[in-house]
Amino acid sequence: MIFRVEKVVRLIAILIVIALLYFLIIFYYPDESSTENDIDFSMIETQTNDTIIHTAVVLSLAKDTAHIAEFHLLYDSWRFIQNFSPLSQQVLIDLIVFCEQPSCFQLPSSCLPLSYNKQFQTIPTCFYEELSIKIVEEWNDYLYMTSIAFLLTKEYKQTILKYHWILRVDQDAILSPGLLFGLLKKHPVKLYNKQFGAIGHGNNFTKERLRNIARKLGYKHGGIYNLCSTWLVHPKDSIAIANLTIKIGRHLLQNEFGPNVSGLEKLPANGEWPFWWRGVTSLYVAEIAINHFYFPSLGHQHESTALDHRGYSTASLWNAWHIHCLHDPNEFSKFKHRDRLREYLKLEQRIRINKMSNNTFTQNVLKQIIHEFRLIQKNNGKISGKVTVRDYISALAWQKAYAATGAINLGLEKLPANGEWPFWWRGVTSLYAAEIAINHLYFPSLGHQHESTALDHRGYSTASLWNAWHIHCLHDPNEFSKFKHRDRLREFLKLEQRIRINKMSNNTFTQNVLKQIIHEFRLIQKNNGKISGKVTVRDYITALAWQKAYAATGAINLG
Incomplete structure (x- = not known):
């Protein structure tokens, strides 16, 4: 009898444990099929400072030289907000650009190929991927759609699912340090699981037409119209929205413009702003896609004043998370x-x-x-x-x-000569003085072992880059010679813009060298830190120097 009682007690205990485990699983693990952003912000606020919100700012970049210059402003704003520690350590923001050639050649040298974005970086990183020619050709009659189409590439899908947030932007965007507060839920503007820029792209005629087209195509429209081009969404959602947008976009471009279309008889072939204009088709179709995808949860609260904040705004910078330099004559224009x-x-x-x-x-x-x-x-x-x-x-x-x-030392001018080298030259007085000071300060312990070959490594060296810690472009005629580079750069800058861009596009040396250095670093890691590599000091400096020149001419759209 006692044995039976003990058996029943054990059975009850087992059932209680199973029940507790069940409720714990239900409580802590949400439904993974949801498209909602599954960051548990309540947990983030109670966890240690090691918790990082990973965000990717994503965009496509056309080869238009004005667009390249605008991207450099976005890039500088991305770099600037890294200064706001400790928030910039709690919110890690990568910049991912899909670039139509030859714009990839004019990116800053710190932007790495997207293929290196295999795991979480410990620092914010800029990545680039060449935009497929197939995508460019497919949308050659409306290239703005490439700013959506890149979201459906396998390269994009393979890299973005590790992020908590995707901030899709245009190239004429600027990031505000307010974004860090927003993503940490420490900003007066509430952070929702989906947010979009709140700037209209039409009038009542536009709204009615979009609602009717959505109904005709079988899509739901929740009456949320003021959706600009910026999305702050879950990674999976960005892909789903893009898929719908592309599908609807093909229909609009083929069937909803021209005087033969009902209701547009009095408008030009490409329409007329603000009634119905082909130039903002990507905004029209994204509006339908977003309304349908999030129906019925989408509301006016998801139209954020912190996104697509107007560039001419005289409001405090801290009110904005993301700023858009729109087509407007007001300052900043x-x-x-x-x-x-x-x-x-x-x-x-x-x-x-x-x-x-x-x-x-x-x-x-x-x-x-x-x-x-x-x-x-x-x-x-x-x-x-x-x-x-x-x-x-x-x-x-x-x-x-x-x-x-x-x-690029634009407007190169000759420097006056001073003294006579190598006997006694005023130009190196600082070296003469430092030599005396160092010898005196460290006497008698200073020896030849303190003269390091890893420091002031000569810029024309053909030794492995990994032999050097610090490289010095000395006054020397050998390659790499800063003087010869200066002369070549002067001639390069005199060329017409189209010729410069053509030469830049054909110079695969620059990007190949920088990629090879990253590859060699990966091999060093695999080989337990054994230092070796074939890229020379000379080639490294040459590649950096020309990449700097290409990026700088792009940053100011030098014509």
Whole structure:
């Protein structure tokens, strides 16, 4: 009898344990079939600082030279927001660009091939992937659709599922440090599981037409119209929305434009803004796709004022997460800036440098933003600041221009000679003085073993790059010679833009060398840290120097 009682007790205990395990599983593990963003933010707030929100800013980049210059402004804003520690360590933002050639050649050298994005990076990284020619040809009559089509490539699908968030943007976007607060749910603007820029793309005629087209094609429309081009969504959702958008886009471009279409008899073949205009077809079809995909949960709360914030806004920068330089004449106007930059580049170098030196606005604005961030930290995260969105973009845009003209020494001028080398030359007085100081300070312990071959490694060396820690482009005629490069760069800059772009596109050496260095690093890791490699110091510097030149000419759209 006692044995039976013990057996029943054990059985009851087992059933209780099974029941507890069941409820724990139900409670902690959500349904994986949901397309909602499955970040548990309540857990993030209670976990350690090691918790990182991984976000990918994704875009396509056309070969249009103006677009390349705009991308460099986006890139600079992405780099700038890395200054806001510790938030920039809690929110890791990668930049992924699908570039139509030859725009890939004009990216910063820090952008790596997307194939290297196999695992989580510990630092924010820029990646690029060449946009398939097939995609470009497929949409050659409406290239804006490539900004959606790249989301359906296998390269995109293979790399983005590890991210918590996808921020899809256009190339004329700018990131605000407010984005870090937004993604951490520490911003006055609420973060939802899906968010879109809230700028309209038409009038009542447009809205009614889109609603009717959606109904005709069998799609649900929840009446949410003010959806601009920026999406902040779950990775899987970005693919699903893109798939619908492409499908609907083909229909609109083939069947919904021209005077033969009912209701458009009085409009030109490509329509007329703001009624019905072919130029924003990608926005029309994305609106239908988003309304259908999220029906009925999509509401006006998902139209975010923090995304697609207007570039001419005089509101505080901290109100915005993402800024869009739209087609608008107000300051900041990307078109007016383009005209002013063109005039600036025509000036003599000495005049440009003088104007740059007297323009304290640029650096003062960027310094003030850092200062405001420190105040926000001191005030327990209370968001406030006086720097406007407009001033932030203006400062970034001119700083980009100054840096790019400096990178290629635009308007090269001869430097005056000083003294006579190698006997006694005023130009190396700092070396003479430092030599005496170092010998005195470290006497008598200083020896020849402290003269390192890994430092001040000569730039023309044909030794493996991995032998050097620090490389010095000395005054020397051997390749790599900074003087010969300067002369070649001068001749390169004199060429017409189309010829420069053609030469750049045919120069596979530059990107091949930089890719090979990454490959050699992977091999060193596999070989337990054994240092070896075939890329030479000379080739490394040559590749970097030309990539810098290509990127700089792209950054200012040098014509």
